[in-house]
Amino acid sequence: MKRILYVLHSGVTGGTFLTNKDLMRNVQKDYEIYLLTAEYNDLKIYRYYENELKFIRRYPRHLNINVPVNDSDVDFHIWNAEEFHNSWFTFIYFDILTRFDIDIVHIRHLINHTFDLPQVAKKLGIHVMLSMHDFYFICPFYVLLDENQQYCAGKCSDNRENCYCPMNSLENINSKEIILQWRKNVLKMFSYVDYFVTTSKIVKKLFLDIYSDRSIINSENFRVIEHGRDFPKLDKNYFEIPSFKKPVKILCPANNLNAMKGSHLIKEMKRVDKDNLIEFHFLGNCFDDIEEYGIAHGTYERDDFYKKVAEIKPSFIGIFSIWPETFCHTLTEAWSCGIPAIGTNIGVIEDRIIKNNGGWIIDRDNPKTIFSLLEDIIKNEKYMEMVDNVSKISLKDTNAMAQEYIEIYELMLSE
Structure with missing residues (x-):
């Protein structure tokens, strides 16, 4: 051999x-x-x-x-x-x-x-x-x-x-x-x-x-x-349909939630969120004090991801990296849970979301655009249509x- x-x-x-x-x-x-x-x-x-x-x-x-x-x-x-x-x-x-x-x-x-x-x-x-x-x-x-x-x-x-x-x-x-x-x-x-x-x-x-x-x-x-990646079969919904009735939950998972992963973008989004439209949730090590701008759930092992997501039930997985990641496992994990992504307009994140029709893109140089995006998704009831798109994405094992x-x-x- x-x-x-x-x-x-x-x-x-x-x-x-x-x-x-x-x-x-x-x-x-x-x-x-x-x-x-x-x-x-x-x-x-x-x-x-x-x-x-x-x-x-x-x-x-x-x-x-x-x-x-x-x-x-x-x-x-x-x-x-x-x-x-x-x-x-x-x-x-x-x-x-x-x-x-x-x-x-x-x-x-x-x-x-x-x-x-x-x-x-x-x-x-x-x-x-x-x-x-x-x-x-x-x-x-x-x-x-x-x-x-x-x-x-x-x-x-x-x-x-x-x-x-x-x-x-x-x-x-x-x-x-x-x-x-x-x-x-x-x-x-x-x-x-x-x-x-x-x-x-x-x-x-x-x-x-x-x-x-x-x-x-x-x-x-x-x-x-x-x-x-190898993923278990879904036996329930891991997402919550967003509405105007309460803050929209966006889960940001990463081993290290730092500047590269968009900590400054997240902080800017929350600073201008005067109406408390967004509720950020963080999975992983938090840097730059971003835990003050949402709810931190601590670190996690790969196999614990589904349990954590099921507990949080976010409407979106947020991927706000400011560098062009070469693949982005977080995208794959989001789609394996049947959850649409919101990602920055850079590199493979943008490319994979557009190619797979698996979420929405925001301008990393203008993070305020997320609010008009969420308003459009909720007002025009586009969320479940995207969930259906995500369910059709073929993920390589x-x-x-x-x-x-x-x-x-x-x-x-x-x-």
Whole structure:
């Protein structure tokens, strides 16, 4: 049985891990599966077998190869996004690929890694697939928001004012000052990749616009595979029909409800809501004091989503991101509950809502438009018509998603 190494940027939690777990669960019957994660202090290798993740080995970031030490006895090597290459990482990648006899490397993210892995793999004759989970390979500040928190489409302004930084460990760099060097090193790393995958045509087009060397990345070796999800069958209504009789409940779920997820838009909507038309509900970690503008229900696990929604019974799922998310699982979750979405006019959020006729769009630069939108929906009784549209949306399951990946894996192995 051929062996696949999946590569993640963090540990065994979070949205990217859960999506990757969905893939591993459906691929395990055809491939032997290993998982490499990168944390602040170490790299860890796991085996995924019979739906269980088993820890195998730890590689501390103290840059010693064979000397075991306690964490308290050592100064760890701090990851830096500008460190594109590192001999310790090269050695560790070589050790993992040869020790576990890997046939395919599928990179899901490289934050907390260097860019060495694809080159090491190719020198060993190992096939490489690279997934575009966000826009990290366009800019280290992977959400493409400038210093004014405006979408930049990867086009840097001439000033040197640093852009919106989405992650503490990236705060030591100025994205505009290193962007040319960044993309030069990314393109070199791309040259060792066999296939690229992302989740929408919009994201694919942006990468092809930024990277124009068609000998390295092109329409043939760059595929679009939407995420799949497995959902239970609905046995009741999870929504409440909106009316003028009481505030309209809008549920905003996200792991982190912060500026990227539209916390400032939410606050602005509520500030001008003099008639208390909207009642916001929040699921997830709240930032920027947005819990003062609605009802916070705390954090949640993926499997608890339906229970939480059933308790709240919102009329809409609100997705107010100000960056162009590459897929947006929240949209899929909303539709799986039979609930229409209200989303911002940017990227895949706008594209998926319009393409699937699954909700309404508001202008992220003019959040007040939500009030005229809600008035129109309620006054003209458009809500149940949209609910009917949502019920007809076909949602890909995880097995169908996995089969699309397996087709590329088999293609690589046959080359």
